[in-house]
Amino acid sequence: MSEQKAQWFRDTFNSVRTEVRKAIVGQEDIVEGVLIGLAANGNVLLEGMPGLGKTLLVRSLSQALHLSFNRIQFTPDLMPADVTGTNILADTGAGSKGFEFRRGPIFANLILADEINRATPKTQSAMLEAMQERSVTVGGVRHVLEEPFLVMATQNPIEQEGTYPLPEAQLDRFLMKLLVPFPSRSELADIVTRTTGKDPSDLEPVAEKDAVLEMRKILREVPVAEPVLQYALSIVLATHPDSEGASDVAKRYIRFGSSPRGAQSIVTIGKAYALLAGRYNLAKEDLNKAVKPALRHRILLNFEAEADGMSPDRILSDVVEHAERADRDPIRV
C-alpha cells in the first residue's frame, strides 16, 4: 500500500511536471522546485531576470493542477489592502448598505507575487500572515485562504534602486529560493519558436487540488533515521558562525545563520527528493541537494563576503563539505 502511495506521488508529480514542460522550455530545476514547494506546502521565492517565464510557469501549473491563480505586481504604491482585500460599502439589498469584504488577489491557490521587493515593507508584511498562517485578517475578521495555497514571489536581482529588500522574517517564510537561470541557446531558440508561432494551446489539467493535498500527506510519511536527522542539524548549525560545528568559511563570511525553519525546509524538501528518487527514506544525499534552495535565503552574509564576492551558494557548498567531513564512517577500517 505504501509502495503504491509512493508510486502515485511520483506519477502525479511527473505528470504535472510533464504537462508544465509543455509550456515551459528548460528550467527543469525551477519547475521541479516549484512543484516540490507545492507538494511540501511551502512558498517559493524565485530570483531571476525579467522575461524568464516565471509568470508562465505559475499559470501553467495552475492549469495543470486545475487551481486558481492570481498575479500581484508589487509596486511601491501597492497597499496591503490591494493584496488582502478590503471592506467596502456595498448595497446589501433591500435598500440598505453595509460593509462587505472584497477579497484581494491573495485569495487564490497559486499567487505570483511579482517583484515583491518593490513593495513597501508594510505591503510586504501583509503577505506574512497569508504565507505563514494561510489566512488574512481584515477589519478584525480573519479570512482563511483556500488550500492548497502557494505564494511564488519573484525578485529581480538587478535594478535594486528603489526596492525594499525583504526582511529576514519574511524571507524565512519561503520554503525555498530558486534562482532562475538564463536559458541556454537551444532553450532560447525553442522559446522564441514557440512564442512567435501559432498560439500555444492551453494545458490540460492532470490533477486536482485534492491530489496536491494528498501529496503533502504522503510527503510527511517519509521516515527519517536519526543519523540523517543529525546530519541535517549539523548542516544548519554549520551555518552559524558562533556554533561549535561552524565551518571556517561560515565563520568568516556569515553574519547570521539559518533559522530552525531552515532545518525543517531541508528535511521537507529532502523527503520530496527521496520519493522522487524512488526511495522510502530520507538520505543524506537528499539533504545535500536541498541545502542550497532551502538555505540560500536564510543565511545573512557579512560585508567581507560581499567584498570577496562570496555568494550564499558558494558558502553553502563549503558548509555541506564541512558537514560531510564531520560525518565520519563509524567503522574505520
Added chain:
Amino acid sequence: MSQLSPTLKRFAIRVRLVRAWAGFAIGGTAGAVLALTWAALDFFRVFYTEWPYLLLTVLVPAFVGALIGVLLRLKEKDLASSIDRRGKLEDRLSTSISGLDSSFREVQQQDALASLERVKAAKVYPIRLSRWHGALVLGGIIAAALFLMGNSPLLLNSQQKADREKLKEQAAVVERVARPLLDKVDKTSDEKQLANQLEQYRDELKKARLSPPEAMQKANDLVNKADDMAKSDYTESQKDMDSAQDALDKMQADALKAQGMNVDPNLLKNLEKNPVPPNAAQDLQNQIDKLKQQLNSGKDDHGNKLSEAKKMELSKQMEELEKELSQVKYSQKVLDMMAKLAAQPEWQKLMKMLQDMQKNAQSGKAGQQPTLTKEQMEQIKQQIKEMEKQLEALADRLKDDKAMQEFIKEMEDSLKNMQLGGDKMGIGLGLFNLPSMGVPGPGNGTEVNFANTHQIPLSKDPHDIKAKSDPRAIRGERAAQGTETYIEVKGPSGVGSKSRTPYVQVFKQYRKQAEQALDRQQIPPDQQKRVKDYFDSLQEGGQ
C-alpha cells in the same frame, strides 16, 4: 533485532576480519618499533638480543592487535551506517534498523534488505594494505638490517670470525661457572648484582661481539668487583663475629661479676683471642686444687663461709671441669713449640708482665657466687676445645725463630695496650678460664697470653658467610707464542671459606712473584697489563 540482522552478520564477520588485519598491522608496527629499538641496542652492544626474540617482539604485539580487532565491539547501528556509506545505500539500512513508525516502514525495510543483498561484504570492506602495514614492513626490515649489521658473520674477516668462535666457547664456560650463583634462590643484593653482571658478560661472550682484549678487560673488572664484594662481605662477617664475641664476653663478665669479680670486657676479649698454652693446663689444675682446698675449708679466698648447697654444686662443677681438663691432650708439635717459646728471654719478660698484671687483677676482688650456670659450664668446655685447636694452629705458625719473635713482639704490644687500660684490665689475665672457680688460669710465671695475632677466625660453617660463589678459574685456550687467550673469572674469594692469612701479609710476596714471572715472560704479553692491573687494584683495596 531487525530483519536486516541476519544479513548484517556476514558484514560483521567481514568487519572483524578487516579490523583484525588492521590491528595486526598496528600492533606489528608497534612491535617493529620495539624490535628496531632492541636491534639498535644490540648493535650498540647495550642490550643483546637474538633472532627469535626480535621476531617475537614483532609478532606478539601484531597478534594482540589482531585479537583486539576481532574482539572490538561492533554496534549494529554503526555497521548499518557504515554499509550505507560504503555501499552507497543512501541511508536505507540506518532508516530500516531505526524502526521508525511510518506507513513506509515495511516497504522501506524490504527496500533496504534488497539493497543490502546486492552489496558484497568483501567489496565494501576490502582487505588491503594500509600505511600501518607499510610501517610494519619498513620497521621490520630496518630492525632486521640493524641486527644483521651487528651479528652477521658475513661482514667479518677470518680473524674476527675465529675470535668470535673462541669467545662463544668461553661463554659456555662462564655459563657453567656462573650457573650456581645464577640459580641460587636467596641471593643478596650484592649477589644479585654480581649475577646480573655475570649474565651480561656471558651474553656478551655468547654474542661474541667483543674483541678479545675487551673480553679480558671485562673479565678483569668482574673479578675486581667479585673481590670487592668478598672484602665487603668479610668485613660484615667480621662485624657479626665481633658482635657475637662481645655477647660472649659480656656473658662471661656477668658470670665473673656474679662471683664478685669485676672484669673489663675488653680484657676478656683480648684474652679470648689468645690460645692458652699447654702449661696453662697445669695452671688450671692448680686452680682446681686451690678451689678444692677452699671447698674443704668451707671458705673462699676472702674467708667468707660457703653454704652446703654451694659446696655441693661447686664440687660437682669442679669434677666436670677436671674431667674436661684431663681430656686435653697436646701434640708433640705443640709441646715443642711451647718449650722453645718458654726458652726465649723476651717471652720470659713478657710472662713477668703478665704475672704482675694478674696480681693487680686479683687484688681487691672478692667472690660471692662461685657456682656457674649450665650454659656457662658448656661455654667453658667449648673454650677448652677451642684452646686445643688454637694451639695447634699456633704451633704451625711459629715454626721458625723469626715468626716466634714476631709473635712475642705482638704479644708484648698487646699487653702494653692492656696495661694502659688501668687496673681493671689486669684482673682478667688469669681469669680466662674462670680461675676463681678452680679452673686453671695462665698461672704463675708461665702464663701465655696471645693478642692481636691478626688471624682471621675460621668459620665452622662456610655457608654462614654471605658471598658463597666458589672461586674458580676459567682457563681458555692457551696459544703457543704470546697470543694466547686466557680468561679468568672467579667468584668472591670469601665464598665458602675464609682465607686464614690476611692478604696484606702476603700481598708483597705474591706481587713480587708475579712480577718475576712477568720478567721471565711466562705471562703472555697481552696479559701482562692485566696482571699489573690486578695487583694494583689489590693494593688499592688493601690500603
